[in-house]
Amino acid sequence: EVQLLESGGGLVQPGGSLRLSCASSGFTFINHAMSWVRQAPGKGLEWVSAITGGGVSTYYADSVKGRFSISRDNSANTLYLQMNSLRAEDTAIYYCARPRVVAGRSYFYYGVDVWGQGTTVTVSS
Amino acid sequence: QSALTQPASVSGSPGQSITISCTGTNGDVGAYDYVSWYQQHPGKAPKLMISDVSDRPSGVSDRFSGSKSDNTASLTISGLQAEDEADYYCSSYTSTATLVFGGGTKLTVL
Numbered sequence: 108e109v110q111l112l113e114s115g116g117g118l119v120q121p122g123g124s125l126r127l128s129c130a131s132s133g134f135t136f137i138n139h140a141m142s143w144v145r146q147a148p149g150k151g152l153e154w155v156s157a158i159t160g161g162g163v164s165t166y167y168a169d170s171v172k173g174r175f176s177i178s179r180d181n182s183a184n185t186l187y188l189q190m191n192s193l194r195a196e197d198t199a200i201y202y203c204a205r206p207r208v209v210a211g212r213s214y215f216y217y218g219v220d221v222w223g224q225g226t227t228v229t230v231s232s
Numbered sequence: 233q234s235a236l237t238q239p240a241s242v243s244g245s246p247g248q249s250i251t252i253s254c255t256g257t258n259g260d261v262g263a264y265d266y267v268s269w270y271q272q273h274p275g276k277a278p279k280l281m282i283s284d285v286s287d288r289p290s291g292v293s294d295r296f297s298g299s300k301s302d303n304t305a306s307l308t309i310s311g312l313q314a315e316d317e318a319d320y321y322c323s324s325y326t327s328t329a330t331l332v333f334g335g336g337t338k339l340t341v342l
Contacts, residue, residue: 154331216325218268218283
């Protein structure tokens with residue numbers, strides 16, 4: 108069974124840091140680009156960041172550029188999101204997301220066909 | 233990276249058809265055929281309903297269809313059912329190598 112399991116969320120003070128993890132199983136992790144998508148309480152979805160299958164290229168939303176860093180360990184089938192200089196507006200459920208593969212290729216802008224259950228990040232003093 | 237524009241809410245009666253619009257710019261929706269639609273029930277993760285403007289993933293009901301004209305993409309749900317009541321989001325690839333979502337549309341089945 109294909110699964111994504113996020114962890115690492117919690118309560119952090121403004122200006123603090125957190126590292127989210129997403130453990131994958133049931134598919135060949137290195138063959139897939141991966142993304143993080145967040146959803147603030149009562150709000151819509153917001154794309155945060157993405158990384159190619161080999162980990163060479165990374166992409167960020169303007170709202171997190173320079174503060175967040177995405178990475179992956181393909182030997183451990185795990186995706187990460189290092190979040191620094193956290194702000195109240197970063198409070199959200201953070202989802203790990205796997206785009207679909209089309210014709211043997213996986214790009215982060217392909218539709219996401221596998222989602223994790225989400226991990227909650229709360230930034231508050 | 234302005235969010236794509238969706239109506240805040242739409243409604244329809246069981247059996248009817250509804251359409252949700254998703255308006256962007258010639259830097260996102262109008263430039264690429266990488267528009268996806270997601271359904272999200274309260275407290276659940278989103279579910280992919282349409283990919284690449286009009287491609288329906290395996291397992292998604294054929295009552296769901298997608299299209300695009302210029303800078304506006306659309307999701308049509310025919311034969312509305314009670315379980316279709318949910319929030320719907322569109323997304324698009326952008327010319328700045330990012331992904332942008334719409335603000336979401338709440339579908340109410342009357």
